[in-house]
Amino acid sequence: MFVDILGVILGLVFILKGADVMVEGSSSLARKFRISEAVIGLTVVAFGTSLPEFVVSFFSAIRGSGDMSAGNILGSNIFNSLVILGASAFIAPVLVNKRALIVDIPLSLVAAVTFCLLCFDMWLWGASDNVLSRWDALIFLICFAAFMYYNFWLARHKKEEMKVEAVDEATAWILAKIVAGIVLLVWGGNILIDSASSIAMEFGVSEAIIGLTILAGGTSAPELATSVMAAYKGKMDMAVGNVVGSNVFNVFFVLGACAMIRPMEITDIKLLDVIMFVGGPLLLWTFALLFRRINRLMGAIMVLAYLTYLTLLVRTAIA
Numbered sequence: 001m002f003v004d005i006l007g008v009i010l011g012l013v014f015i016l017k018g019a020d021v022m023v024e025g026s027s028s029l030a031r032k033f034r035i036s037e038a039v040i041g042l043t044v045v046a047f048g049t050s051l052p053e054f055v056v057s058f059f060s061a062i063r064g065s066g067d068m069s070a071g072n073i074l075g076s077n078i079f080n081s082l083v084i085l086g087a088s089a090f091i092a093p094v095l096v097n098k099r100a101l102i103v104d105i106p107l108s109l110v111a112a113v114t115f116c117l118l119c120f121d122m123w124l125w126g127a128s129d130n131v132l133s134r135w136d137a138l139i140f141l142i143c144f145a146a147f148m149y150y151n152f153w154l155a156r157h158k159k160e161e162m163k164v165e166a167v168d169e170a171t172a173w174i175l176a177k178i179v180a181g182i183v184l185l186v187w188g189g190n191i192l193i194d195s196a197s198s199i200a201m202e203f204g205v206s207e208a209i210i211g212l213t214i215l216a217g218g219t220s221a222p223e224l225a226t227s228v229m230a231a232y233k234g235k236m237d238m239a240v241g242n243v244v245g246s247n248v249f250n251v252f253f254v255l256g257a258c259a260m261i262r263p264m265e266i267t268d269i270k271l272l273d274v275i276m277f278v279g280g281p282l283l284l285w286t287f288a289l290l291f292r293r294i295n296r297l298m299g300a301i302m303v304l305a306y307l308t309y310l311t312l313l314v315r316t317a318i319a
Contacts, residue, residue, distance in 0.1 A: 007195030014188025022181025071211025089299025140256030
């Protein structure tokens, strides 16, 4: 058991470090070719903060652990919506701009609802099982392509001049960092999935529970660090955008790519998980519509909602 716990910790460390190194190298390479900061933020940074979820879900999916893969994404999005923005609001009130209010937050809610409509065939349509098929994956990826196209269109039509920082690093060194990041990601992903699966078997809990708790919290560390630091520096748009962008990225790209490679059978995701998955962005949007900000009281409500959910999840697992 100690070895498995150590494996989870080491796997997460390798994944987070690998994502950091790969994002740094990719950003440098983009700047090397004079690609704007706006485009880098919409692509490299967005993908980078979702890399841990992608790696964990990818390796879970190809090994046939659909519950762990889906649980990781659902748990990460619940954590993002409630804990990350709630924690950010403790540092400073998080202001919600017009675009986030009208486009980004509703889109994260649409992503959650789309997942439910496509995944839970037994509950909604009376099917024999819940499966994310390749056709479902294609719908996710089309939605993701539309989301990216909109962001690129928005970046191109901004009136202010987009700045590009010069990079003095050698191209070979930049490429070496990208390769090193990929190696760490793959290595850490394998270690993490093996160790998490062993823990699930040891305690007799489902892989979905492991995905919703340990893996979700661990893989959301980049989003947590990014949003809390953004709130500390007063960059509220980044704090909100990082969370809702990651939620959209996780559903449409990560689950879409994983289910396209191998259809995912979902058996142990419960109604409570779905309620929190949809309820997180819905609560965020409600606060944003009513107050245009997330203050400390609202942040406390969001964090308390997550802790309540986590308590119920753990009690159910050990009952």
